[in-house]
Amino acid sequence: MLRVSNSLIALLNLLGLVASIPVLTISLWLRKHAINECERTLGVPLMVLGIILFFLSLVGLIGSCCRVSSLLWLYLFLTFLIILSLFVFSFFAIAVTSKGAGKAVPGTGIKDHKLGDYSKWLQENVVDGHSWVKIKSCLIQAQVCGSLRNDHLRKASVLYRMSLSPLESGCCKPPIACGFIYKNATFWVPPKSGPAVPDDDCTTWSNNQQILCIDCKSCKAGVLASLKNDWRKLAILNICVMIFLLIVYSVGQCALKNITEDGYKRYRPFQ
Template identity: 25%
Template sequence: MKSVKNNLPGLILNVLLIVLSCPIMVIGWWLFMNTSVLINTGPDGCGGEVVNGVGLGIICAGALLMVVSVVGSIYYCCRMCCSSRPCLLTLSFWFYVVFMVLFIIFNLGFTIYTLADTNQGFDSQLWNETQTCMIKSDICTKFNPKYLNNTLEEHLTAIQSGCCKPSDDCGFTYSSPANWTAGKGVSDKNPDCNAWDNDPKVMCFNCDSCKAVFADKMNKMYKKFGKVNFGFIALLIIAFAAYLVFREDDNYTSSNQTTGRRAHP
């Protein structure tokens, strides 16, 4: 009875973690399938190639958490029901330790990798795919004409401002959403001025300002993910450390009880 009382909290915790792993995998799948919601550039979800890795990583983390929790549940069941079989207890314990350590290492490594990978920016192939997506989704031709006046900047999204119009310091004159006339004093200091083209398939999609907008969105999203994941890892480490302390204390108590019984037959 005492064995059940001592190990029931651990069993309940692992069952709760099994339940928690299910929505984690669902969230990962949702992120993997709905990149357009995060990037907010249209139904095609431009830039989603970068985001898909986050969703896939969360799915793997949820699956590994479920495996860890199942092994932990088996271990606690063995402690309650099979305490007379030390070999089985030892085997289940080390399975639990190995899977827990793997889960922590995977989460930590994945978080560091995604943050480092995002800071490197877009490679040429990925940016070409993003450009193609933006052209297909017509993000630069969906302005409402009534907003295109002297307060144009107030009605543009960050992506439209960075990718659909030339930089203000270029000195271009606005004629229509896809027609800007270059003045005599075009700035040579800003390379985006020469990258601009009135062609709807070119516009400012090759501009550094356009790439910077996407890079900024990716960095913000990955930083939020990283903070949440690091917090989750910290909680797991604390919980696992507390479990090891509790196990050691439980073993010490059991050993003292056994010694006491032997000393007083």
């Protein structure tokens, strides 16, 4: 008769096996039916997650139900590696996102973002070179500035009362410090005397509705600000997952101990 720990680890892995099916299905759907390359790229991490979850759950399920100690050893080893990986990533994510925050523009609800405020690692590995070409393409395809092209934003006062996202603030308008003349939320005219400050973003700004400030450093900063928020949330999720996996790991150890003890008694019946 299976003990409670064996039954529990079998149930948990059965649920994991079932959960991996929709994850793999969604990843395959994204790979084949995505509207653009950005959505298609999202299918890759989902597929990796689905494969890991499927394989790990299958090993744990067979090991616990069939009482195969070698498979449970493998299951515990893989679970430990995942816990370690989550811990390392969470620590790394918190470390590289510790710097950087938007600066509130006085008299408005808008925050301007500066690229230099964020960590060197993020600048060099996320928004530099070839990586930025892909991100820029995704921003254009996703029409991140589309929500600002509304009639109710014809007055600057309305825009200044809004709480813009880091992407909208960095990519869809010039920095407020440039002193540009507001025509609408995505159309700004430089004063005849030129920009109020010697900022490269002031000269990079374009009223071409496909470009706007996507080539600006402030747009890169907005991407890093969004990434920082997402990574912080992911780090919290990882901690919750680690706690759950530690519980699963403990139950798995109990199940392995039960199987090992039963096997020992079977081969040493008179001791």
